[in-house]
Every structure is written in structure tokens, then in C-alpha cells.
Amino acid sequence: MTAIATEPSRLALALGSTRTWLKRLAANRSFLLGAILFGSICLVTLLAPLITSVDPNALSVRNRFKPPSEIYLFGTDNLGRDMLSRVLNGARLSLGIGFAVVILNAVFGVLLGAIAGYYRRLDDLLMRIADALMAFPAVLLAIGIAAALGPSAATAIIALAVVYIPRTARVVRASILVARELDYVQAARAAGARDGRILWHHIMPNCMAPLIVQLSFVFAYAVLSEAVLSFLGLSAPPTVPSWGVLIAEGRTYLREAAWLTVIPGIAIATTVLGLNLLGDGLRDVLDPRMKVEQ
Amino acid sequence: MTTPLLSVDGLSKEFPVAGDNWLAPKQTLRAVQSVSFELGSRQTLGLVGESGCGKSTTGRLILQLIEPTSGSVRFNGRDLATMPREELRQLRSSMQIIFQDPQASLNPRHRVEDLILEPLYAQGEKPSARLTNYAGELLDKVGLSRRHLSRFPHEFSGGQRQRIGIARAIASKPQLIVCDEAVSALDVSVQAQVINLLQDLQDELGLSYLFIGHDLAVVRHIADTMAIMYLGRIVEMGPKREFYGRPLHPYAQALLGSVPVSHPSKRHSRKRLEGEIPSPLNPPTGCHFHPRCRFARDICKQQVPQLRSISPTRQAACHFAEEIAAG
Amino acid sequence: MTAAPLLSVRDLSVSFNDRFTAVREASFDIHPGELVGVVGESGSGKSVSALAVMGLLPPTAKVTGSIHFQGRDLLALPRRELRKLRGRDIGIIFQEPMTSLNPVFTIGDQIAEAIRVHSPMSKKAAWDRATELLEQVGVPAPRRRLLDYPHQLSGGLRQRVMIAIALSSSPKLLIADEPTTALDVTIQAQLLDLLNKLRQDFGTAILLITHNMGVMAEVADRVVVMYASRIVEQASIFDLFDRPQHPYTSGLLGSTPELDGEAHRLRTIAGAMPNPAELPPGCLFAPRCPKAVPACLEMQPPLLPVTPAQSAACIRAPGLASEGAR
Numbered sequence: 028m029t030a031i032a033t034e035p036s037r038l039a040l041a042l043g044s045t046r047t048w049l050k051r052l053a054a055n056r057s058f059l060l061g062a063i064l065f066g067s068i069c070l071v072t073l074l075a076p077l078i079t080s081v082d083p084n085a086l087s088v089r090n091r092f093k094p095p096s097e098i099y100l101f102g103t104d105n106l107g108r109d110m111l112s113r114v115l116n117g118a119r120l121s122l123g124i125g126f127a128v129v130i131l132n133a134v135f136g137v138l139l140g141a142i143a144g145y146y147r148r149l150d151d152l153l154m155r156i157a158d159a160l161m162a163f164p165a166v167l168l169a170i171g172i173a174a175a176l177g178p179s180a181a182t183a184i185i186a187l188a189v190v191y192i193p194r195t196a197r198v199v200r201a202s203i204l205v206a207r208e209l210d211y212v213q214a215a216r217a218a219g220a221r222d223g224r225i226l227w228h229h230i231m232p233n234c235m236a237p238l239i240v241q242l243s244f245v246f247a248y249a250v251l252s253e254a255v256l257s258f259l260g261l262s263a264p265p266t267v268p269s270w271g272v273l274i275a276e277g278r279t280y281l282r283e284a285a286w287l288t289v290i291p292g293i294a295i296a297t298t299v300l301g302l303n304l305l306g307d308g309l310r311d312v313l314d315p316r317m318k319v320e321q
Numbered sequence: 322m323t324t325p326l327l328s329v330d331g332l333s334k335e336f337p338v339a340g341d342n343w344l345a346p347k348q349t350l351r352a353v354q355s356v357s358f359e360l361g362s363r364q365t366l367g368l369v370g371e372s373g374c375g376k377s378t379t380g381r382l383i384l385q386l387i388e389p390t391s392g393s394v395r396f397n398g399r400d401l402a403t404m405p406r407e408e409l410r411q412l413r414s415s416m417q418i419i420f421q422d423p424q425a426s427l428n429p430r431h432r433v434e435d436l437i438l439e440p441l442y443a444q445g446e447k448p449s450a451r452l453t454n455y456a457g458e459l460l461d462k463v464g465l466s467r468r469h470l471s472r473f474p475h476e477f478s479g480g481q482r483q484r485i486g487i488a489r490a491i492a493s494k495p496q497l498i499v500c501d502e503a504v505s506a507l508d509v510s511v512q513a514q515v516i517n518l519l520q521d522l523q524d525e526l527g528l529s530y531l532f533i534g535h536d537l538a539v540v541r542h543i544a545d546t547m548a549i550m551y552l553g554r555i556v557e558m559g560p561k562r563e564f565y566g567r568p569l570h571p572y573a574q575a576l577l578g579s580v581p582v583s584h585p586s587k588r589h590s591r592k593r594l595e596g597e598i599p600s601p602l603n604p605p606t607g608c609h610f611h612p613r614c615r616f617a618r619d620i621c622k623q624q625v626p627q628l629r630s631i632s633p634t635r636q637a638a639c640h641f642a643e644e645i646a647a648g
Numbered sequence: 649m650t651a652a653p654l655l656s657v658r659d660l661s662v663s664f665n666d667r668f669t670a671v672r673e674a675s676f677d678i679h680p681g682e683l684v685g686v687v688g689e690s691g692s693g694k695s696v697s698a699l700a701v702m703g704l705l706p707p708t709a710k711v712t713g714s715i716h717f718q719g720r721d722l723l724a725l726p727r728r729e730l731r732k733l734r735g736r737d738i739g740i741i742f743q744e745p746m747t748s749l750n751p752v753f754t755i756g757d758q759i760a761e762a763i764r765v766h767s768p769m770s771k772k773a774a775w776d777r778a779t780e781l782l783e784q785v786g787v788p789a790p791r792r793r794l795l796d797y798p799h800q801l802s803g804g805l806r807q808r809v810m811i812a813i814a815l816s817s818s819p820k821l822l823i824a825d826e827p828t829t830a831l832d833v834t835i836q837a838q839l840l841d842l843l844n845k846l847r848q849d850f851g852t853a854i855l856l857i858t859h860n861m862g863v864m865a866e867v868a869d870r871v872v873v874m875y876a877s878r879i880v881e882q883a884s885i886f887d888l889f890d891r892p893q894h895p896y897t898s899g900l901l902g903s904t905p906e907l908d909g910e911a912h913r914l915r916t917i918a919g920a921m922p923n924p925a926e927l928p929p930g931c932l933f934a935p936r937c938p939k940a941v942p943a944c945l946e947m948q949p950p951l952l953p954v955t956p957a958q959s960a961a962c963i964r965a966p967g968l969a970s971e972g973a974r
Contacts, residue, residue, distance in 0.1 A: 045452030213484075217384050217495065220443035233509035234431055371832035478920050479690075508689035508859065508921075513903030513914035520913070535833065538862070539906040542914055565907065579837035582861025583906040585885045588866060593841055594834040596788075597802045 040288055045072065051312045058308020064301030068294070072122055075115035082269060083112040092284050102286045113268045114291055120269040121250055124262070128249040129242050131188040132195045137231075137238070139192065140199025145207060145226060154200070156192035165190045165248065166255050170225070172260035183253055183262035190252070191245045198241045201211035209233075209270035236313035247299045254295050268293050324398040326529050327361040327497055332356045332392035334338060334375075334613055350602050352378045354553040355392065357628075360546075362496070363523065365530040367544030367561070369537055369576070373601045374550040376533045383531065384416055385409060396497070413562040414444050414493035421502035423482035427474040433460070433485055434470040440493035459488040462525075464518060480511035484518070491522060499531045504539060516542055535582050541565055549573045552601055554611040557627055559635035569637040569646050573609045609639070616641055652719070653677035654821055654853050655701065659713035662696050662705065667923045670696040672877045673713070675951070681852055682842070685864045685885075687900075690875035691921050697874070698825050698857045702740055703730045717821070736766050739814030739852075743826040747805035750797040753883040756780075756794030759816060766817040781812040784843055785847075796891065804835035810844065818850065825857045834973050840866050859902045865889065872898050876921055876932045883958035893960035895937045931962070939964055 052058050071078065087107035095102040101110035139157075143150040160168065172186035206212060212229045220228075250270075256262040257271030265272050270291040277287025327405055335352040353375040355410045360366045381387045383394050385401050394401045394560055396416065401409060420426035425536065435442075436457045441452065454464040457467030466555045474482055483503065490498050500519065500570040502584050504512045520543060522528060536538045540547070547564040549557045549572065568574045575594035583586055611621040620640055628638040631646060639645065655678040671693040678684045690693040699705050701715055701720060717738070722730060734816030735738070742748050750758060759781060760774035769777070775794065782790035785808040798806060807827060814822055824843070828836035844867055846852050856868065857919040860881040864871050864885065871888045873881040873896065881894040892898040919936040922928055928935050930945040935946065943963060951961040 056509035160433065210420040210422060211384055213381075214418060214420065214426055215439060215443060216386055217413060217416070217418045218443040218489075219410045220439070222408070224443060229428060311437045352858040356759065371834060480920055482858050486811050509900060510903045510917040511920065513905070516905075516914055517916060534904070537833075541907065542905050561911070565911075567790060575834060576656050577907070579833040580745060580907055581836075581840075582865045583904070583908055585865045585868075587908075593837055595838075597804055597835070598832065621930065 034169060035187055037107065041198070043214045043243070048312060049137070050307065055308040055312055058077045059149070060311065061304025064225050064297055066301075066303055068118065068298050069122065072115065072118040075199065078111070078113045079115060081109045081112040083108060083116040085205050092280070094284070095290075101290050102234055104284070104287055105280060109183065110273075110287065110290060113273060114270070114294055117268045117270045117291065118294065119296070120180065120267055121253055121271070124253045124269070125186070125246050125249040127184045128187045128253075129246050129277055131184065132191055132245050133238070133242060135192045135242075136195030137199050137234075139196040139201060140234075141226060143196065144200035144203030145230065148161055148198075150312055153196070155198055160193045163196075166252050169213070169252050169256060169261065170261060175247045177262065178261045180263040180267075183256050186256070186261075187224065187252055191248060195238070195241050195245060198237050199234050200239050203230055206233040209278045231292060237307075240306055240313060242309040243309060247306070248300035250302070252294060323583060324395075326364075326397060327360040327383065328395040329359070329379075329383060330357050330393045330395070332379065332394065332551040333390045333487060334378055334382055335390045335510075336542050339454075343449070348602055350606075352601065353382060353389075353551050356555055357392075358558060359496070359550055359553070360529055360531060362529055364546065365523065365532050365544045366408055366442070367540035367547045368533045368550065369535065369540050369547065370550035371535060371576075372496055373552070374597060375553040375601075376535075376550050377501055380418070380501050380531060380533050380540065381548070384413075384418055384499055386418075386610075411444065414440055415494040415495050416497045416499070417490040417502040418499045418501060419483075419486050419490050419492065421505050423479055423486055423506065424474070426486050427482055429474055432471050432473060436474070436485060437492050439489060440507070444493065456488075456492075459492055460485075462491070462522070463488045471575045479509075480514065483507060483511075483515055484557065487515075487518065490577045491526060491528075494526070497531065499533065501533045502535070503532070505534065505536065512539070519543060535552075537565075537577055538583075549576065552604050554598065554638060557635075557637045558628065558637070559637075563632075563635055567646070569631055569635060570610075570639050571614045571616050571645065573637075574645075575613075597600045608638075633644060651679060653716075654682075654718060655855070656716040657697075657701065658715070658716070658960065660697065660700060660702050660715065661712045662693075663710045664708060666710070668923075669877055670709075671680070671700065673711075674874075676872050676882060678855055678881065679822065680853055681844075681847060682869050683854040683856060683867055684870045684872060685856045685868035686874060687858055687859060687861060687864055687871045689859055689900075689921060691876065692874040693737065694857050694859075694874045695825055696821055698855065701826070701855065702738065702768070703727075703734060708936055720909055725776055725793040725956055735762070736817045737820050739817070739819035739820065739822045741807070741810050741814050741824040741827045743829050745810040746798060748810060749806060750970045753797075754794065755796050755798065755801070759794070759809070759813055760764075762816040763811045778812070780962070782809070784815070785812045786811075786838070787812070791827050799889075803831050804838065805881050807831065807835075807839060808842070811839075811846075815850075815852075819852065821853045822932045823855045823857075826859070827856070828863065829858070836863075843867055850932070861900060873900070875965075876962060878932060878948070879925065880933065880962070881958075883950065887955070887958045891958075893954050893958060893965040894933075894962045895939050895964075896933050898937075899936075928938075933962075 085108060086235040090103050090107040091105055093103040099109060101108055101114055139153055143153045148298045169186040169190045172189055173182045176182040176185065207230060212225060215225050215229050229274065252267065253262055254271035258275040259271045262271065263269055274288050282290055332353060334353040336352055338348045338350045356379055357523060358366065363520055366375045368379060374607050382389050389402065396412065397637045420571065434453060437459055438452055446452065451454050456470055460467050460469055465484055477485065504515050507515060523530065526544045532540060532543055533601050541561065547559060548555050549570065551572050557568060568577055579594060596612055607623050608621040608626050613618040614621065626638045628636050631637050631642045656781065658675045660671055660674040661669065674697055680714060686694045686697060700711055711723060745808045756775055756778055759778035760771065762775050763774045774798045778794055779790045782793060785795050785888040787805060787808050801809065830840050840863065843854060847854060858864065870884050871878055873894065875896045881897045888897065892901060899917035903917060905914060917936050923931060930947055931949055934940045935942040949961045951959050953959040954965050
């Protein structure tokens with residue numbers, strides 16, 4: 028009896044104190060590994076100007092197809108451009124687009140999720156549209172949108188945002204549907220709190236955990252899908268090489284110069300793996316209920 | 322006669338319920354069916370029934386937490402349904418609610434001070450030293466102390482949490498508090514403390530309670546008037562003393578007969594109520610109670626008995642209430 | 649009371665992780681055909697005691713003392729033997745029947761399965777026996793009900809099915825942990841009548857765990873009162889209600905709302921149950937006790953007989969009797 032009685036208080040503790048979250052995150056291996064992988068990618072990307080000052084587009088015909096060596100850490104490509112510089116600069120674009128997609132997702136996902144879940148007025152309509160969008164394979168839909176809008180980085184961001192916002196909105200809506208029926212939310216309503224206050228003060232904190240987890244996955248998918256888009260020439264123009272562009276360019280010389288595709292491939296894989304591990308760890312700690320899914 | 326504090330007239334609520342599959346027709350759950358009563362200032366109405374009878378829904382309809390399908394709720398003579406939104410929002414500080422589960426009714430992320438001042442913040446007041454002091458006074462009033470102000474809900478026992486819930490309910494100086502199974506989840510000794518606290522606060526602050534519960538023995542200690550619900554309808558209503566002395570409706574009698582005895586010498590083979598509570602989705606025809614009623618006749622299957630006056634003070638919804646009253 | 653007890657619990661203590669002790673030195677007996685109630689509030693240790701008797705505590709629990717059932721010490725029994733005994737001679741009913749029933753099998757499958765585990769017979773015979781059992785526990789139209797799935801039944805009917813399963817092996821002891829707490833009062837009354845009938849018809853001894861003194865008054869022969877991990881009083885039901893010896897018992901009786909007499913202000917017990925991590929010295933009830941004297945803070949009084957049929961763990965108990973506690 029007592030053992031059971033102490034259970035809810037432990038739960039409340041877990042929900043209430045940030046320090047316990049951090050402690051449990053620090054003890055989560057998946058989260059730690061993910062954080063290290065993704066963290067180092069981000070760090071290297073941010074420090075890129077310090078690591079190499081070579082112009083990623085500087086041609087050097089004499090140094091074509093140099094394999095990785097002490098001088099050219101990642102080798103050079105068919106035009107003699109330094110791959111280290113290209114991969115690091117590509118990281119900025121790839122991660123930048125991913126980050127922009129995450130921000131758009133957070134803003135519109137929460138907005139649409141709240142309209143559907145809290146106000147319920149447009150719930151049916153919004154969710155049917157979301158279902159329709161989610162019925163297409165994500166990459167295919169992104170390709171369609173990007174092709175329609177014409178290739179540019181902004182296009183890629185818009186296309187990927189449109190693809191992933193319904194998923195985020197659904198997660199937010201589901202959390203809000205649960206939270207709005209909680210007794211303390213009803214109590215706030217009974218006390219005459221305005222909708223904004225109820226949403227911001229009482230409901231949103233309950234949605235943060237699933238939202239953060241969802242966004243970490245969106246980041247991973249966005250990086251991956253952006254690579255596909257730029258591989259197909261539907262993202263930024265080749266002058267600013269993103270990882271997908273690098274792979275597309277290197278593909279022709281796969282036999283002779285495998286490093287041209289393998290190195291950006293590893294970069295994408297590491298980022299996506301890191302983000303997925305990070306997301307898994309976050310999910311286990313922040314939102315144990317979701318553990319069974321996926 | 323003066324206007325009663327709360328006057329409920331013909332209040333009904335229907336919920337659409339999805340069928341077993343998406344091809345099946347939508348069903349209607351008639352959770353509350355034309356419930357009417359009045360509650361005066363400083364009075365307590367005990368609203369009692371078993372699960373699925375609609376008593377909690379009634380409480381939430383009155384507070385306009387759920388929109389009624391039909392009927393009216395008047396608070397100090399003013400119809401809440403037709404009132405402008407902003408006016409209703411401000412009026413809400415005069416009506417509060419206390420929940421059954423003291424754990425679920427307190428936001429685990431907030432400190433006690435913010436929890437109990439929430440009704441004031443909700444009305445636009447800003448945190449201040451004066452409010453902190455007021456929160457301390459509220460805690461004193463409910464038997465806690467101001468040193469608890471900065472703690473989180475999980476640091477308290479169930480009974481203490483319910484006291485915090487009560488402090489929140491009285492913070493905005495309401496006239497009406499809906500107590501939705503407010504003591505049902507508490508241990509016996511704590512339950513008694515909370516009932517006494519509610520009574521003291523009623524005397525001190527001039528509160529009216531709509532006390533929703535399922536335990537007739539508990540409600541008896543706090544209510545002035547009783548209303549018994551069965552499957553969405555009030556089947557009996559009247560002053561406490563007369564009701565407990567001799568309930569008129571067969572269901573009310575059975576409910577009273579099911580309360581565990583207070584002393585082993587009173588064990589006897591009473592007439593137990595047979596059968597289960599029917600599904601509110603598909604209630605029996607006529608009088609909802611007829612399949613379990615030992616007085617049931619043909620008319621009970623066909624005609625819904627209206628809640629009608631049996632004596633100047635008492636009402637019952639039974640075709641044979643007079644006969645039953647006469648014994 | 650002179651016959652050998654069916655169940656005899658001696659000095660039972662249960663602790664978890666060395667940090668917190670749920671039950672301390674509990675001793676009580678149950679005789680054949682007797683209905684013994686264990687009453688207490690949450691955290692009193694009543695459910696943990698029941699789980700200990702059932703052998704259902706998690707492996708992390710440290711259990712000391714002895715639990716003799718028909719002369720055999722359950723605590724010394726190998727797990728397999730214990731499991732066999734539990735299904736056959738000891739039946740169990742929990743508070744929430746839905747979690748104890750498998751949602752993907754029909755009621756009939758589950759009862760028949762329980763029957764066949766203990767007495768091998770044909771499927772057909774097992775289903776016939778299942779029909780019989782459902783009839784005995786008062787389920788209307790039992791044949792048809794056997795084909796239902798658990799979610800198609802109401803809470804009260806599910807609890808009756810659980811009782812039918814518990815009875816399938818004709819156990820000598822039935823342990824019921826808050827069996828009526830989740831149910832409506834009219835259904836609770838029906839189930840209490842059923843428990844009484846089982847005792848009369850089959851001579852099954854019942855250990856009933858509850859927090860409700862009224863439930864005790866309805867069905868119990870003898871009551872064990874627990875408070876903060878200890879048994880504070882044991883008495884026959886009449887002695888307990890007429891002459892409670894422990895101040896906690898009187899407090900509990902006083903705070904129970906009643907239907908008779910004037911609707912007086914409820915008596916309360918001041919304060920709350922102590923936190924198991926920081927127990928007070930001496931008598932655990934002393935901080936809340938209206939009759940406490942300085943001596944109460946010095947030692948935990950043992951459970952001592954006040955009369956042959958009543959014992960209490962209170963140094964002031966014998967004096968209380970003459971004062972008329974209620």
C-alpha cells in the first residue's frame with residue numbers, strides 16, 4: 028500500500044524538478060552518445076573557419092582526385108577543390124536548413140496543434156489535411172513541392188516544413204487533448220483564466236517533452252531529406268555545396284574516388300544517427316509513455 | 322421570495338458517442354436530463370448517485386465548463402448561458418470547484434503560492450507581497466501554514482493536497498463551490514477533518530456548496546437538502562432530515578439500504594437492490610429504474626415519471642411515491 | 649477458537665530496500681470458516697501484509713517471521729510449491745478485476761482454464777463447472793455470460809467472475825484485497841452478501857482487507873486494526889465496536905460518517921499518519937493520540953491481551969475499558 032502510495036509523488040518529482048531530468052539524461056547512454064555525436068558535428072561546423080580557411084570553390088587543376096592525405100585531409104574532387112572545406116561548408120547549409128525546418132515546425136506545429144487540440148473548431152479539417160499530407164511518402168512530397176517552387180535553399184526549407192509540420196502538429200494536438208482534461212486545467216478554466224493563460228501556463232508545459240522529442244527526430248529527417256533534395260538538384264545551387272550536392276557530384280567518380288561520396292555520406296549518417304539517439308534518450312527520460320511507440 | 326443564489330432549470334446534456342465502428346450510427350448519451358433545482362445562500366445541496374448517473378456532469382454544466390444542450394443556469398438571477406463571454410469569465414471568480422483527486426487537481430510544476438493564487442492571477446492580478454501574504458492567510462485558514470507556500474504539491478500528503486485545493490477554491494472569495502467528490506479519495510480520518518473544515522469555512526465565509534458524492538453517510542454530515550440522481554435524472558429531492566428519515570423513491574431507499582451499517586448489531590438481511598446499473602447509452606424505457614424496482618408495474622415501463630411534489634417540501638419521480646410513502 | 653488455526657501469521661515484518669518497513673511484527677490467526685478483516689488507512693501496511701500471505705511481494709522485499717498455512721510455513725516453501733498452493737488452497741481477489749482478467753479470452757475460457765489447472769477434466773466438463781460457479785456467485789444468465797469478454801461486463805460482474813475463478817479450486821482461504829472499493833455502493837452491498845454466503849455455504853475462511861469500518865461491521869467476525877505498519881488492536885467485531893481499546897480504533901470509529909443518530913460534527917484524529925521514513929519514537933500513534941502520556945514516547949507498546957478475545961498495543965488500554973471509550 029505504502030509502496031504504491033509513494034509512486035505518484037515520485038512521478039510528480041520527475042515532472043517537477045529540472046535537476047532530476049538532467050540527472051536522468053546524464054545516465055541515459057543513448058542520449059549521451061547521441062549528444063556527443065551530434066554535438067561534435069555542430070561544434071566542428073561552427074568552428075569551420077578556424078579549421079580551414081581554404082575557399083571551398085577554389086579550383087586547382089593540378090591537384091585533382093587527390094586521396095585523403097596529410098595536406099588534403101578529406102582529399103580533393105574532380106576540379107581539385109578541397110573536400111574538407113567543402114564538407115565543413117556543406118555542413119553549415121545542411122544543418123542550417125535542418126534547423127530552419129525545426130524552427131518552422133515548432134512554431135506552426137504548436138500553432139496548428141493548439142488550434143486543433145484546444146479550440147477543436149478546425150480540428151476535423153486540419154487533421155484531415157494533415158492525414159492527406161502524411162499519406163504521401165515524406166521525401167516524395169518534398170520533391171514535388173520543391174520541384175513546383177523551383178530550386179533554392181528557401182524552397183527546400185518550405186518543402187520540408189510542409190512535409191513535417193503535420194506530424195508535429197499531431198503530436199502537439201494529442202498532448203493538448205490529454206492535458207486540457209486534467210483537473211488543474213479545468214480548475215483554471217473554472218477560475219476564469221483566459222485561453223492564452225491556460226494554454227501557456229498549464230497546457231504547454233505538458234506538451235514540451237513530446238514536442239522536444241519530436242523536433243529532434245524532425246531535425247534528423249530534415250537533414251536526410253535535404254540531402255535527397257540537393258542530390259536531385261532541388262535545394263541550394265551547387266555553388267554552395269550541401270552534403271547532398273557533394274554526394275551527387277562524387278557519384279560519377281564512385282569507382283575512382285570513393286571518398287568523394289563516402290565522406291559526406293558519413294557526415295549525414297553521423298548527424299542522423301546522433302539526432303536519433305538523442306531523440307530516443309530524450310523520449311525515454313522526458314516522456315516514458317511514448318517508449319513503446321516507434 | 323428572494324432570488325436564490327443558484328437556480329438550475331431543465332438542464333440537459335447530450336454527448337454524441339461514436340458507434341462500434343465507423344459505419345454504425347452515432348449514438349447519443351443523455352448524460353443529464355432536465356435537471357432542475359435551486360440552491361440558496363449558505364446552503365448545501367447534496368447531489369448523490371452512483372457511477373454514470375450524471376452528477377459530475379451536472380456540476381460541470383453549472384460551472385459552464387461544459388456547454389449545456391438545453392436548460393438554463395442562473396447565478397444570482399442571471400442566465401450564464403446568454404451572458405457575454407467576458408462577463409462570464411469575470412463572474413467565474415464567484416464560482417469555484419474542488420475535485421476528487423487532490424493529486425490531479427494541482428499542477429505539479431507550480432508552487433503552493435502560485436497554485437492557490439491562480440484564481441486571482443486568472444482574473445488579471447499580478448504577483449505581489451500583498452498577495453503572498455494573502456496566500457499565507459489562506460493556508461492558515463485551511464489548517465496549513467505559510468511556511469508551505471514555496472513547496473511543490475508532491476511534498477504533501479493526500480489530505481494536505483486537498484486542503485491546498487480548498488485554499489485555491491476560496492481564494493477569489495466565491496459564493497458557490499462545487500465539491501465534486503471532494504472527500505471520496507481521502508482516508509477516513511482525513512476525510513472527517515476535511516468535512517469539518519468545509520463546514521467551518523461555510524460558516525465563516527457564507528459559502529454555498531453543491532456537494533457531489535456517492536456516499537450517503539458522508540453527504541448526510543454536510544448537506545441541508547438532498548437530490549438523488551439515477552441515469553441522468555433526479556429521482557428524489559428534499560430536506561435532509563426528511564430524506565434520511567424515510568426516502569420516497571424506491572431507488573433512494575435501495576441506495577440508503579446499501580450503505581454499510583455503523584454497528585455489527587445492525588446487520589440484517591435487508592432487501593438488496595438486484596441487478597446492475599444499466600448502460601446510460603441504452604437506458605430502460607419509461608422509468609429508468611423499473612427493471613430493478615420491486616414496486617414496478619406496467620405503467621413504469623411506458624411512462625417516464627416526472628419529478629413532482631409529494632409534500633410541500635419533498636419531490637420524487639415515481640408513479641407510486643404516495644403509496645410508498647404511506648408504506 | 650481452540651481448533652488449530654488455518655492460517656497463522658507470527659512476527660511478520662516486511663521491509664523494502666532496507667529503507668522503509670511496511671509491516672512490523674504482525675501476528676494474527678484465521679480459523680476455518682472465519683471472516684477476519686484487516687482494516688487501516690493507506691500506508692498502514694494492510695495490503696502489504698496480505699501480499700506477504702499470498703507470496704506475491706516483489707523479490708526486493710525482505711520478509712521475516714512465519715506464515716503457517718495448515719501447518720506449513722509458506723515463507724520456507726519453494727516457489728513452485730507456493731504457486732500450487734496459492735491457486736488451489738488459497739484464492740485471491742483484487743481491487744481492480746479488469747487488470748486481473750485477460751482481455752483477449754472469454755470469461756468461460758478463463759474460468760475453465762483455472763478449473764483445469766487444478767483438477768484435470770474435459771473441456772466440456774470444465775465449462776459446465778464454470779457455469780455452475782457463475783451461478784453460485786450470482787451472475788445472471790451464466791451460460792451466455794461465459795461467452796463474453798471481460799470488457800463487456802460491468803465492474804461488479806467482473807468482480808463476481810474473479811470470485812468464481814478464486815472459488816474454482818474450492819480453496820480453504822480466500823484473500824480479498826479491497827474487493828469492493830472500486831464499486832458502487834449498491835454493488836458493494838451485493839458483493840458483501842455474496843462473501844457472507846460463500847462462508848456459510850462452503851465454510852471458506854476469508855481474509856478481507858479494507859479501509860472501510862462499515863464493511864467490517866457488515867461481514868467480519870474478527871478485526872485486525874493496523875496503523876503505520878503495526879497491528880494496534882485485534883478483537884471480535886462486537887468488542888471492537890463496543891469497547892475499542894486502542895485510541896486509534898476509537899478515533900477511526902468516531903470519524904466514520906454514519907446514517908443513524910443526529911448528523912453531528914464528525915470526530916477527527918488530529919494530524920496525519922507519520923512519514924514511514926521518519927517515525928516518531930515510542931508508540932507510533934502517540935503524536936496524534938488524545939490520551940498520550942509521557943510514557944508513550946518511551947517505548948512501542950507490544951500487542952497485549954486485554955481480555956482473552958481482545959488485545960491492544962496501548963499502555964493505557966486496560967484503563968480505557970472502564971472509561972467507556974465511545
